[in-house]
Amino acid sequence: MGAVMTTPGQGRATEDTWMFPPADGWTFDQVKHLELPFDWELVDGRIVVRGQTKYWHNRVRDRLLIALEATRAEPYEVVAEQCVMVDDQNTNKPDVIVFDSRKLNFLELECIPVEKLALVVEVVSPGSRQDDRVRKPALFAASKVPFYWRVELDRDGQLAVHEYWFNADTRSYFPAPMHPVHRDKLITEVPFPVEIDLAVIGF
Structure with missing residues (x-):
């Protein structure tokens, strides 16, 4: 046989x-x-x-992580490159996430449940433009993640953070009404009060 x-x-x-x-x-x-x-x-x-990233990308990611960690409020935690469980066939690793840590067992946790996320931060690389601008915002909006930041260099080489808020009616993101694009300084009240000197982070 x-x-x-x-x-x-x-x-x-x-x-x-x-x-x-x-x-x-x-x-x-x-x-x-x-x-x-x-x-x-x-x-x-x-x-x-997942493609290789340049030093600039990693530097910006890590400094944003540090800045968010320095200002975070309970019950939130901040982590970089952590697996997020959207569903059993989609597990993404955003550059930085802010999530509600309540009722999570960190000793056994493999992926952060997407419903725990408060903020996703993606730093755009040459090879991730389509993902960070289109696919990932659609994915996380469909999962009702409240806030999404897209971080990239403008045409003049200045660091810009595009801040998006979730619209429950359309299940999509829209530009933050007060400051949709942050340059020089990032100041926002959500998901907790944050003030970041982007000139220091980007260069």
């Missing part, structure tokens, strides 16, 4: 099969154990490689 052929959908992905998802896609439980030589996200049941 010949060997029985199996498909990846019948079990966990392996280092040899992760690139061949079943017809209905992988779930997080099927791929979370993988030890791959690159960072990745699960997007609609497919493993998507």
Whole structure:
């Protein structure tokens, strides 16, 4: 009798099969154990490689993290590059998130539940423009995350933070009514009072 052929959908992905998802896609439980030589996200049941980022991107991300951590209020926590569970086939890793830490067991937590998020911050890289400007805002708005910041350089090389608020009626983001784009200084009251010197962070 010949060997029985199996498909990846019948079990966990392996280092040899992760690139061949079943017809209905992988779930997080099927791929979370993988030890791959690159960072990745699960997007609609497919493993998507996260590209390398430049020093500038990482510097801005880390300094925003530090600034948010310095001003955060309870019950919020701030973390960078943390897995977010949107659903069992979509686990993203935003640059920075602010989330409600209540009722979360940090010793066992693998991904932050998307319903716990208060703010997502994405720093735009040349290879992430479409994701950070279109796909991710749509994804997190559909999940009712209250606030989204898109951070990038303007044409004049100045750091700009585009602040968006969630509209429950349209299930989409709209520019913050008072200061939709922050330059020089970022001052906002949500999700908690924040004042950040962008000139220091960007250069």
